[in-house]
Amino acid sequence: MILDSKVPEGNLAEKWTNHKFEMKLVNPANKRKFTVIIVGTGLAGASAAATLAELGYNVMSFTYHDSNRRAHSIAAQGGINATKNYQNDGDSDFRLFYDTIKGGDFRSREANVYRLAELSSNIIDQAVAQGVPFARDYGGYLDNRSFGGAQVSRTFYARGETGQQLLLGAIGAMNRQIGLGKIKLFTRREFLDLVVVEGAAKGIVVRNLLTGEIERYSAHAVILATGGYSRVFYLSTNAMNSNGTAIWRAHKRGAVFANPCYTQIHPTCLPVHGELQSKRVLMSESLRNDGRIWVPKEKGDTRHPNDIPEDERDYYLERRYPAFGNLVPRDVASRAAKERCDAGYGVNGGEAVYLDFSEAIQRLGKKAIEEKYGNLFDMYQNITGEDPYEVPMKIYPAPHYTMGGLWVDYHLMSNVPGLFVLGEANFSDHGANRLGASALMQGLADGYFIIPYTLGNYFATEKPDLVSTDTPEFDEAENNVKDTIKKLLSINGKQTVDSIHKRLGRILWDKVGMSRTAEGLKQAIEEIRQLREEFWNDVKIPGTDGEINQTLERAGRVADFLELGELMAKDALNREESCGTHFREEYQTEEGEALRRDDEYAYVAGWEFKNVGEWELHKEPLKFENVKLTQRSYK
Amino acid sequence: MSDGHINVTLKIWRQDGPNQEGGFEEFKVNVSTDASVLEMLDELNNELEQQGKRPIAFESDCREGICGTCGIVINGHPHGPLPKTATCQLHMRNFKDGETLTLEPFRAAAFPIVRDLIVDRSALDKVLQAGGFISVNTGNAPDANSIPVSKHAATLAIEAAECIGCGACVATCKNSSAMLFVGAKVSHLALLPQGQIERYERVEKMVAKMDEVGFGNCSNTYACEAECPKGVSVVNIARMNREFLKAKLLSHNVEL
Structure with missing residues (x-):
């Protein structure tokens, strides 16, 4: 198999413009003859659904939630990048492109990233027109703030609720099309299999979560916009229902999975508090605009933070990276926190560092801080019982975002014709590390501005048929789903789904987390295989398949995570270098920074599923014609 | 963050489906005060699952108070007694040892009960x-400023x-x-x-x-x-x- 990126020829800055002209169009009257299935109603799925419906296509939209407005994009806090250069501080498409390529540690496709930067400004225009209430200055113009890995202020924000506001904008657009009858929304449906007919994606099989019924839907093309798989770690910043099932089951139907080991550990999350904890709560990266990160200079210093004098504090990010200071990219900030805590300098010798606003409060006043971050401070106080206006926040890194995902070409189509993958579910734009405020940008660029062109081109060139749901392929997919459910319910063992999920998470966090070694990864693979055995022999799921069964829903997702986790470890083992979030202890510079090996590993690792625990690796070489490969420096 | 535990009695609304009759079921739990109400229910559900009993159906997703998925009436208040706090953000440190918590679904004519604490x-x-x-x-928008x-x-x-x-x-x-x-x-x-x-x-x-x-x-x-x-x-x-x-x-x- 050859992974052909289909990146168009020509100058970087002109590729997308020229390609839009080269791509074939579907004429307005013919658009209504095509139907597309979109799974997921987050930023990518909702924006795609609305835009494709506006163009005249028939859209069937699926979500496991009770409403299209609940998708986890809603929890994104800090902001969205765009190259408006409203601040007159030197931003440009090329600068955002460069920051993103560098932030991703030179492991993403130049052409995709440039297109993302190029489209970023259109997203802000679109969102404002929809009524997204971004922050404004006193003249009524849009305000910006800074995010990690950038030296310009290009991040647009709506308090600490940018994801919510952008999603509600996209959902508004989607709701309008639901009212007009161009989108049919199916809520409380979980994607459980992809139907492939003669090599092309033609439909899906879902479970109705209220009745347990297995349903079939067919379309001319299928779009997955189902988010990332950080919940594989059990404790992550993702929502309780976020899962990898849709992309994993599509993977098992032939879609190549790219760079599964690139998983982002976000530096500013609340520390772990106990056994019952169900998730890690994120504190927006925007807090690093005004908060300063430190640990005591003395090992195991147990004094109250307010009693530790200034000269006995180690502002380790400002010390190690004077140029970017507290705004280094996430992977760098996370590793630095781990380094300090592992060396015994963490808060009370444990796994936490301080994020301190006292200086900003002195400088700007409490009111200004409240206006910028009030809801985040409230949330912190709610959860921890401590007042961050008075006492520094305690934070520690947590799994947050997955750069890996299904492989897609420049058209955002997977290697399975007719299967498109948008947003976090694909692997396309962030390389080995995503910069803050870029996820919202990518999800919306994919949905609003890329898929409308590339899907049309697919329809116009391939002229795909609509397949009846009564074909043997649909029968086979439905039987596959039903067999899996039956098997799960028949085990009747002793362990709960959650307890096995927690153990999987622990293995991955310890051995496939912020720091990895060949030995640890080999152990992880063995342990995951054993745990998978245990799951399939000893899990206990009460209830039946013909009713609401939330345990069964979780079990299906954990079953998939138990396969995906192994592939993450395998990919990490294969990549004998350090890059971005993927840090192999064997490959580091003398200063402990990631050491890339461009000669051997400047490629996208695409894994083709052969059998459970068995994959074939395909490499898509990465060519850099517009940037010079350098060791990242934020010093 | 304290590591204290408290004993609480839970009176939870159980109802199999929209047209079935419902009623309260009582549970006694010992729970960390650092846990949220929903984490307490997770744990209770794990115990029920282990006993082969039907767990309590409730909805939640982001657990950061922003997605709006969760919603339980706790002691007569939707999302519980704390102001400006969603159910998922309500922690057990807000309750006393020995207290009884009554958990019910959001009730309204326009919100039929689906099961237990889930409504439509x-x-x-x-x-x-x-x-x-x-x-x-999409595509119509003028410059944002x-x-x-x-x-x-x-x-x-x-x-x-x-x-x-x-x-x-x-x-x-x-x-x-x-x-x-x-x-x-x-x-x-x-x-x-x-x-x-x-x-x-x-x-x-x-x-x-x-x-x-x-x-x-x-x-x-x-x-x-x-x-x-x-x-x-x-x-x-x-x-x-x-x-x-x-x-x-x-x-x-x-x-x-």
């Missing part, structure tokens, strides 16, 4: 689909737009009114210059749908604002009423 809130979405948007196709928006208007707009669509306002209202929810969306869009074109048509359509799907009227008790996890203000209801009156006077749809 799709009526809220129907109101949004009727007009809770600005009609702008071409229309300045006063900071004041933008602030009022986001304070309304922060609504998480949980339905607590409906659940707490003796009339099961959704006026705070609908008023928040109407206000958000009416306050912005981008929302002006459809301003009156929007409020008419949304109010008509609100009545049609079975939500009650407002009798100004302000319970909705008190229970709203985002503190959305009842000022938005007053604004919606003004918008609606103006619409009736000005819009093309007016029936004379």
